Amino acid sequence: EAGVAQSPRYKIIEKRQSVAFWCNPISGHATLYWYQQILGQGPKLLIQFQNNGVVDDSQLPKDRFSAERLKGVDSTLKIQPAKLEDSAVYLCASSLEAPLSNSNEQFFGPGTRLTVL
Amino acid sequence: SQQGEEDPQALSIQEGENATMNCSYKTSINNLQWYRQNSGRGLVHLILIRSNEREKHSGRLRVTLDTSKKSSSLLITASRAADTASYFCATDLDDYKLSFGAGTTVTVRA
Numbered sequence: 001e002a003g004v005a006q007s008p009r010y011k012i013i014e015k016r017q018s019v020a021f022w023c024n025p026i027s028g029h030a031t032l033y034w035y036q037q038i039l040g041q042g043p044k045l046l047i048q049f050q051n052n053g054v055v056d057d058s059q060l061p062k063d064r065f066s067a068e069r070l071k072g073v074d075s076t077l078k079i080q081p082a083k084l085e086d087s088a089v090y091l092c093a094s095s096l097e098a099p100l101s102n103s104n105e106q107f108f109g110p111g112t113r114l115t116v117l
Numbered sequence: 118s119q120q121g122e123e124d125p126q127a128l129s130i131q132e133g134e135n136a137t138m139n140c141s142y143k144t145s146i147n148n149l150q151w152y153r154q155n156s157g158r159g160l161v162h163l164i165l166i167r168s169n170e171r172e173k174h175s176g177r178l179r180v181t182l183d184t185s186k187k188s189s190s191l192l193i194t195a196s197r198a199a200d201t202a203s204y205f206c207a208t209d210l211d212d213y214k215l216s217f218g219a220g221t222t223v224t225v226r227a
Binding site for chain 1: 121148150152157158159160161162165205207209213214215216217218219220
């Protein structure tokens with residue numbers, strides 16, 4: 001079974017530039033999550049999708065961050081414009097839709113390490 | 118805000134020794150999960166314990182849950198160099214979202 005794919009793995013940009021990250025979840029996983037993990041901290045949920053609908057984006061800084069999952073499969077997360085404090089690893093995770101899973105085991109991709117200079 | 122807090126922040130042990138780390142949380146949970154993260158990688162699910170369970174085993178891992186104290190512990194027995202990683206507890210608040218702690222960094226010395 002293929003895992004969660006993310007690209008790029010690394011990205012370095014100047015502040016005020018834009019950047020986009022891509023995620024392809026495990027086939028059949030309806031739920032997709034984007035997390036931000038700052039160095040030395042645990043992952044913080046940014047947004048949760050169920051199929052192509054947003055379940056929770058309460059922690060997403062909507063003035064600069066946006067995310068979409070148009071066809072209920074792949075997802076992109078965009079930052080525009082980036083700030084220094086956005087330097088972090090951005091993790092994508094997926095899980096089975098709730099009725100099909102009696103737990104919320106999440107499967108994570110390798111992450112994209114973003115450095116904002 | 119993060120629901121769980123791991124303790125200690127860092128742990129260094131000799132190969133073959135046991136490693137124990139603790140997690141405390143604030144509100145009632147549906148289940149609690151432990152994940153491992155190797156340097157530069159994504160998180161890997163280790164074990165899940167439900168709120169009505171008190172102890173669970175998986176290979177060299179033993180997890181306990183005390184809902185009255187709102188705490189959990191992860192024990193890794195007979196540690197190996199490959200166990201060097203960060204370990205995170207994550208609480209599931211019954212809404213299919215996980216809240217992660219800041220993690221415990223474990224270093225296993227050969």
